[in-house]
Amino acid sequence: MNGIDDLVSGYRRFRRGAYSTQRARFDVLANQGQSPKVMVIACSDSRVDPTMIFDSGPGEMFVVRNIANLVPPFETGGGRHGVSAALEFAVTQLEVSDIVILGHGGCGGVKASLSEAFKDAKPGEGGFIAHWIDLLDEERDRVRAAAALHPDLDAQRALEQAAVRVSIRNLRTFPCIPEREAEGRLTLRGAYFAISDGILHLLDTATDRFEPVPLNWTAGDDDGSGD
Template sequence: MSNFSDLIDGYYRFRGTEWLEERERWAELAEGQSPRVMVIACSDSRVEPATIFGSRPGEIFVVRNVANLVPPFETGGGLHGVSAALEFAVTVLKVSEIVVLGHGACGGVKAALAGNLKDAAPGEGGFVASWISLLDEAREKVIAAHGQGEEGQTALEQEGVRTSLKNLMTFPFVKERVEAGELQLHGAVFAIKDGKLRVLEGDDRFEPA
């Protein structure tokens, strides 16, 4: 298990090997970034987008949160970390594709499916409960069709990706670019257990990549 001193040791290995090997690349990146793809992924330590997609530094713009969720567009209320990252990626970096990356064995989805954090206080699960309430509508649909077991977990992981894709289209600057053919939205789910990536085909099925 890594602690901070292990991370520092890892930094020294990186600085003495990969950084040196890609010195020109890092020099270019010091002048700015121009990723073409944004990935919205889960904070889960087992699901690192750059590792899964084999991407190099500067190639993907990543935002991570519990259960890889995108809230619907709104201008009031609290702070908007995901919305700010989305706005920057689309309007400043002008990415041409956005990928919502879900994953198997997702703890946030498991909590949403169980529904056992509804009355939790902040610091005791309340923040998580408020965030995963974005899955409430999907949860009811999934439970009705698949129950709350393993099948329901998988179904809600997929439905969560669909929910985020739907919410992306509530952002005017996203909708405008999608309809202009300047931006494409994709959904995928990575299975930790077997390493398979399943990609959403249209609005229907998740098929192996």
Template structure:
């Protein structure tokens, strides 16, 4: 297993250098965590929030999934991994900010825009197809702007719209909306461009992204 072996090699380097250097920090974290920021990011291996933000252990409570999506509030008996993590971060850890970070060349957003998993329902790809249903309204809006063959601009627009979908869905959770209204919680949208390494932040007053 050469891939896993590389991870073990990295672990051994960490034990040799990283662990001793931050031993006091790890001892503190063993007593509990108190991150001020929750980050909702994509599972894509190229976009690690800890790397992008050069963050230390304990600084961020991170949830990663396909396309960095947040589902709407649905208080039913189904399993809701993202919702459970969100609830824990907001109501128990009392984070003060939630950052949704999309990224360039996102496979989930591409699949949503091209509908490449539409025929997969009930078989292999079913869970992906159902998950990216969350992007259907955004996809329709993007397709209305781009006629004919889809170029990079269309896919990037889809990636940016995906961030806005997750922010809108975050606000359907009553304990998120209440804390945002009272000023104890702030929601932010961000986009990391893999090709040039630039982070863009969303201005929700006009819906545009600009370099941080």
């Protein structure tokens, strides 16, 4: 898309297609509101669209997107808290049962963290980016040290996946999260989408490793054509 004309053309296709075929669904959402069971925190990267990756329809996911799919730790002072407000709404008002942190390959925010591209930049010239991705500083240093010992380590991918773990850890600093986890009302999940091959990986909590999701079809899948 190159501008507003392309956006308007897309809107017209939407009205003729998806909106028309799902009109009943939109009517329900308009009259009864939303009640998604899953919150997805993903990157703003235009190549990583959670609704496309998970093939979800309107009203099925509560989505927050930002640079490098990061969740800051719980804090009450200073500034606005966009991610925190969305998280609070999803957990305490919508009462979602799952929160998924979705990292991805080729993340520009992670690349900037590794290269320190915006170090000492002023706000408006990269400073906002630098202050946001400094959430990864500790993991960045750890990954750099590991890469120095193991030259075959893909530092970019390692930090992309570490960013998911950082966000999960920070989620648990919000008081409303651990209490719901303890009661079995909420589950935190890590995921990683490799753009280059289209493979989704899920974080195995037992091994702390990202494992690819098998593509074998089950009875619950809509398309049983196989892959």
